[in-house]
Amino acid sequence: ETNTLPFHPFENQQGDILRMDKEHQVLKEQLREAEEKFEQLRSRSLEEIDTLEELLKKSIEETEVSQNELDWFHQDSETQMKKWQQEKKENRESLKALKGTAKKHSDSNERYLKTIDDKEKQYNVCLNKFLETSNTFANEKGKLEELIKKSQDDSQECEKRAVQAEVSVLQTWKETEIWKLKGTIAKAERNLGMLKALSSSASADPVMKSQIDSWEIFISNVKKQLEKVEAEYEEKIEQVKNGARNCLSRVEVVDFPFP
Incomplete structure (x- = not known):
């Protein structure tokens, strides 16, 4: 016959020990799972801590570099x-x-403008006077040009004459x-002809022959x-026709004596 009464003092009612044992097993399993999760979490946390420490180290280094750059920037600024203040001072001066x-x-500039204005007034006065004089000269020039043309025509006619x-x-001298x-x-030639006629009728005379030779040479x-x-006269005439001057002189003629 099975005893179904509670096991005092460990049970208040029958089955408490079994129930507690089951609960203990459940809690033990939960504890094991919690430990595994804790280890996993701890491992991840360590990795994250290492990563964060590395990042922190890098950040500190970068911060130091940035600080150096900032210091350099402040010094340069x-x-x-x-320099800017000095330039500003120099620029102000x-x-x-x-x-x-x-x-x-x-x-x-004001003085120059006044001078230019005065000079311009003087220029206008001189210009008006010049134009008036120029018109007078133009009329006189026209008259002179007519006289010059007439003189040139007369000169050409005189030169032609x-x-x-x-x-x-x-031509007359020639x-x-x-x-x-x-x-x-x-x-x-008449004298030579007479001598030749005489020499043909007379005996050979050396004197006669000499005279004939002299007349032929002459x-x-x-x-x-x-x-x-x-x-030479023709040359002088051509030179005169071509405009040469000082050509009016006689050609030298050699006066050969008769033999």
Whole structure:
């Protein structure tokens, strides 16, 4: 027969020990699970702590670098500020000097403008006078140009007549000299003909032959002289026609003595 009565003092009612044992097992299992979770959480926490410590270390290093950069920036800013203040001071002084210079230039410009205005008035007076005089000169110039043209026409006509006169004089001298030389040649040829006629009827005479040779040489020289005189006169005439001056002179003629 089964005893179903409670087991005093451990049970208030039957089955309390079994129930407590089950609860103990459940609590033990929960404790084991809690320990496992705690270990997992602890492991993750350690990893996170290591990561955070690494990040903290890196952050501290970066903070130190940033602080150095900030210090450098502050120093550079102070230097730039001092430089800017110095430049500002210099610019203020330069501006003051420029204002003074601008004032001087402004005063000078006013004087120059007044001078220019006075000069412009003087210029207008002179210009009006010049235009009046220019018109007078233009009228006189027209008259002078007409006189000059007439004088040029007269001069050209006179020059043309002078050329014609010089050519006429040279032509007359040429014809005169040629007439004289041709007369001399004709006379010499008659004498030569007479000598040749006498020499053909007489016996050979050395004196006669010598005279014939002399007359032939004389005639040859005079003919050459004739050609030379005619050519030189023609050259002078052409020079005069082409505008040459100081050509009105006789050609030198050699006077050959008769044999």
